[in-house]
Amino acid sequence: MIGEIVPKEVEPERILIFSGHHDSAYEFNLIKWGKGKYMIPLPVLALIPLFMILINSIWTLIYSLIFNSYRPNVIISLIINVPFFPFLVLFYFFTSKHAVLGAMDNLSAVSVCLGISKYLSENKNSQFYPKHTKVLFISFGSEEAALRGSKKFVSRHYDRIKNATLINFESIAKKDLIKVIKKEQTAKLSDQLCKEIIKITDQIKIKCEIRALFFGTGGTDATSFAKAGIKATTIIGQPIGPVSYYHTQDDTIDVIEKESLRYALEIALHYIKFIDNQ
Incomplete structure (x- = not known):
């Protein structure tokens, strides 16, 4: 206008x-849930998958050098990635469907x-x-x-x-x-x-x-x-x-x-x- x-x-x-x-x-769930006391910026949450890819690549490289194999141990891989799962959940629910x-x-x-x-x-x-x-x-x-x-x-x-x-x-x-x-x-x-x-x-x-x-x-x-x-x-x-x-x-x-x-x-x-x- x-x-x-x-x-x-x-x-x-x-x-x-x-x-x-x-x-x-659209409503920011994290601010609503935290009553404005904390907020993880969306760009930070968006970087989490990139960090996961980077860490998994490093882990695969280390494993391959030590064990001469490109198939890292699945259990260890899961342990490495577990700390990032809450951030992925927050990223998925960052906004609601309500304006x-x-x-x-x-x-x-x-x-x-x-x-x-x-x-x-x-x-x-x-x-x-x-x-x-x-x-x-x-x-x-x-x-x-x-x-x-x-x-x-x-x-x-x-x-x-x-x-x-x-x-x-x-x-x-x-x-x-x-x-x-x-x-x-x-x-x-x-x-x-x-x-x-x-x-x-x-x-x-x-x-x-x-x-x-x-x-x-x-x-x-x-x-x-x-x-x-x-x-x-x-x-x-x-x-x-x-x-x-x-x-x-x-x-x-x-x-x-x-x-x-x-x-x-x-x-x-x-x-x-x-x-x-x-």
Whole structure:
């Protein structure tokens, strides 16, 4: 879904994009069972079969060198593999067949984008209404399915958006945990954009810090833009790591603090003013 706000009198000189995603994930059983106290990242579980193959290959090689045979003892092979069986079971049951409600992840971001567009459309004479900048509001689908929605958007519209700036919102829930992301699992985001946002949050007295997402936490739609060389970052408002409501049925509106949505809205409006004056 795409909406836009355009300057009233002149052709836009630049494009600024605010985005989120409206799809939700299948429930993560491990987080649900552990009440958010622990989580083995999916990439780690996915590596277990590779470790099993590696260890079995080493065991076969050692056995063949010692006994001049390529048929290792079955009992010893089973003993070697037993420690990995629980991880294979966890991998198989990693997600359930039930999609979560996704209030925080990521309808919170969609609501922020709607709030920005609503404010601008109703306040065309405000200091935040863009005079030289086209502002796009995009809600992507299939973010939880390896960022397919944003990847397709970037590939289809690259010529149009290659010089744009993207601020993506992800899981805006806690007012004291607002962070701007400089690096994700497979992409480096814009340092310059992160610093610009921090400068704004300092001016408007909103607590915010620059952070990197660690291995196993997945990625956001900003990755699709950054990999294409487009200036991009993500603003998040939740702990970096497992919590009981992440990708579970507990992800309801009750976990969202209203102030966190207002903070995201204020950051966006002040960034529009900042970039429009350049």
